[in-house]
Amino acid sequence: MEIKARIPGTVVAINVQVGDSVKTRAILGVMEAMKMEQPIACPADGVVKEIRVSVGDKVKPGTVLVLVE
Secondary structure (H helix, E strand, C coil), X not given: CEEECCCCEEEEEECCCCCCEEXXXXXXXXXXXXXXXXXXXXXXXXXXXXXXXCCCCEECCCCEEEEEC
C-alpha cells in the first residue's frame, strides 16, 4: 500500500527503514505543515518495502512517502 502525504509540508523525520515490520498506527515519520508537526501513521500491519522521501524534502498532497506491503 502507498502511504501518501495528505497535506503539503516538509519531511522532518523518518522513523523506519526498508525491511522493518510495522503495526497499524505505527509512526513511520513526521512532516511539518503549517508550523505544526504531523505524524505519518501506518494504516495496517506490514513490511516497509520502499521509502521514497528523505528528511528535508518538500512534498505536495498525494506524494507517495512510503510503500508498505
